[in-house]
């Protein structure tokens with residue numbers, strides 16, 4: 543059967559290996575599997591969320607509130623913006639999909655960092671758009687500007703991942719604002735803030751404020767997710783914040799009931815659980831230092847991280863081999879070979895998790 547041409551150069555996103563797979567393939571007991579591969583929250587699910595979900599279970603027969611009034615209201619208060627500036631997606635992934643379907647086609651292109659979140663490229667390819675990447679793996683705004691000027695007729699969307707997944711580096715807010723100022727108003731600049739809460743906690747110069755973006759620019763879309771710091775990866779819920787004009791355009795692509803009732807309930811509840819968020823931030827910063835210390839002591843290169851993961855770069859060892867050996871012990875990490883790097887990305891876990899990872903790593907070095 544013949545399919546659309548765009549499918550020919552499409553590959554699936556390589557997701558972190560699920561716990562069940564390690565249990566099945568390597569006979570590791572489920573309780574002994576440690577997954578630090580997808581930047582999920584090691585604190586688990588907020589107790590408040592768990593309670594609210596039990597209550598919501600009795601209403602599973604009803605369609606969700608498609609206006610998503612309560613969650614939009616809560617996000618409006620949090621960011622001091624209007625509900626009309628918000629779109630909710632089944633993960634912020636879905637908002638990326640809406641944005642690319644709204645702005646790209648086979649005649650134009652997107653511009654991204656050399657090594658960044660793979661879904662930008664995948665969704666752009668759905669539309670037949672071209673992908674321009676900077677030579678540098680990490681975000682380099684001078685290089686972004688150079689390519690933008692050269693390919694101005696083609697580029698319709700620019701992605702800045704602040705901080706960047708899977709490398710962990712983070713641009714300063716003032717440089718980002720200056721860069722956006724230099725971009726044509728018809729180009730959509732997408733700021734992916736999936737880990738911005740972690741960056742802000744470490745260094746306030748990294749904080750991207752959606753309200754600032756709205757006040758200053760008509761062509762920026764900010765993305766937030768409940769999958770990382772809020773510990774709701776399994777609920778698939780995220781959001782986009784932009785001018786009313788952009789939100790209206792993206793909303794045309796949103797199918798009704800794209801977010802389930804439990805997801806809406808969970809997101810609303812976790813926004814109220816400030817302690818859960820605070821504990822997550824504190825654990826992350828404290829435990830990150832242990833990985834940095836380990837790397838320095840063992841001559842490993844690492845990228846200073848503003849996220850909830852750290853990327854170790856290997857010279858002597860092979861990252862695939864290390865990941866494979868750890869997997870057999872039940873430790874799931876993210877090999878970055880697929881990104882053309884001899885590197886491993888490790889999600890920061892609880893103290894006992896990190897101790898186990900570092901001990902196992904030490905034995906392999």
Ligand SMILES: *Cc1c(COP(=O)(O)O)cnc(C)c1O
Nearest residue numbers: 633634635659707736767769780
């Ligand atoms: C995790 C992640 C997302 C979105 O995740 P969802 O689960 O779809 O909300 C977006 N961007 C980056 C960079 C991420 O790491």
